[in-house]
Amino acid sequence: MTVTPHVAGSAFVRRIRPRPGHWIRPLVFMAPALAGLALFFAYPLGALVYYSFTRYDLLNDEVWVGLRNYVHLVADDPLARKAAYNTVWLVVVITVLRLVFSTGVAAVLARVRSGAGLFRTLVYLPALAPPVAATLAFTFLFNPGTGPVNIVLGWFGISGPLWFSDPAWAKPALTLLTLWASGELIIILLAGMLDVPAELYEAAGLDGAGPVRRFWHITLPSIAPVLVFGVINSIILGLQYFTQAVVAASVASGSADIAGSRRVIGYPDNSTLTFPVWIYQQGFHYYNMGYASAMSVVLFVVSTLFTVLFVQRLRRASHVEEAN
Template sequence: MTAKTHAVRVAGTALARGARPRPGSLIRPLAFMAPALVGFAVFFAYPLGALLYYSFTRYDMLNTPTWVGLRNYAFLVAQDPLARKAAYNTVWLVVVITVLRLVFATGVAAVMARIRRGAGLLRTLVYLPALAPPVAATLVFTFLFNPGTGPVNTTLARLGIQGPLWFSDPAWAKPALTLLTLWVSGELIIILMAGMLDVPEELYEAAGLDGAGSLRRFWHITLPSIAPVLVFGVINSIILGLQYFTQAVVAASVASGSADIAGSQRVIGYPDNSTLTFPVWLYQQGFHYYNMGYASAMSIVLFVVSTVFTLYFVQRLRRASHAEGTA
């Protein structure tokens, strides 16, 4: 017993003195981590470093890059009017999509969580649009909202309501894209519904005994309990809005009557640049005008903005999770 106690004391003293592990003991952990480290270096670290370098150059992917310093960033901030238009459209989509998507998904999830009969079928119908590829979903949606022959405007006309031009009207193009995003929000709805079903039933029973109605129970019990899931939804919606590309390009292409969705100038941003988002203009600069240096600068700005928002809301998510755990 004395020898064992002495050995424990010696080991504790060594740890207290900051004893370093032997070099050979690190080989096995590094070997297991090697695939992830190599993948991170090849597919993230190197592309990000190259992107940062090219953002300070004039580069057309054919000739040797020429160092121009901060000129690409200066042109982006002060001299590119379409970049400002694209930034405005992107911010509009981020704010509106984030707010409406959270409200819509939370409301539908709350209804689905209360349904007992036919719940499986309803969940399948809600989730099905999210399984459709973005191009296919946008094509279907633009058909439904065709101003002349689409079922939506046809139904409105029968009710005596003059339907808008939707994707052919600059005032309605972004709201139509928002409706498209809500239509394919089944994944977020299912996640929120799972969070609501995980709320302990005892909390609702206790609140009911205290005289709390359905609305008060939802506001004071359901929403605080699913706060981490709501923060996740905010992060997901912000990233979705900042990266809004495929739906905007396909909708502009179909609404303009062109089958070319590869980035022609007459299609991008139709109508009147109302669907020109920051990623779309970035793609146009890089792969249509071959201004890869300028496109790299735009990519760095988009990456920084996305990272800042993500880190902020991840911190909020951690606080919400900690508050739920200590409650």
């Protein structure tokens, strides 16, 4: 890199000229990451978009069909609409309840002084459970006939629902499972709350603000970027809901050993049929890989929109925080 003096008026300006080929060294260091990005993201994404415009069954050569897969998705597939409804339901309910539940638990943990480490560990442990094992445990706990949950409800004279075997209660039961495994978000929110300056609470206390007003006007605005992260993370979690829905449907139907069976997917009455589950069913059960690719492209676009929204919101929040 060469530095040449340049006189502009009374100021002495140094003009820095990059050496020829200065970009080669950074490119060499970035090559492994770029190669992995191209091999495991760019190429699969390009292939996915291409196959979404074809009729392809994994056995024969693909046949170009244009927008026919997308038209069929929008106009001619009632189960796709049912799956989209279930997914939107899970996204809305999981996002709202997960954020409220995690914020409440984090606020309680932030006030704990004795045994705080133990309680934080206990809250985080469910997040470490494998999704399949956690779902199996929940289907046992919420078994309508022999599950401990309905037995305890019976002690109080309450007739427990069928849970995973009832179309009206299957999605709420999956929501409870998701809330139980929200330890990661709770710990992140807790870290944000503990990072709020104590001086703000002290000043609010001197002004006569109670606990509720301090939480509403100090804690929540201070952890706004973390709350935005929790919202977008929960939305993406709901959009990609797959493993728990498949395992719960298989166990509740009594056919857990028949992986991918048509009568298992979405049990009961397609109430657990999410959009990713229907993508899997179309691609690997019916071998409609072109149609499954079209649905995957739609899901990818929706997820990307929320991710972009998340990044923009975080940047805006960081700029506001720096200005203050």
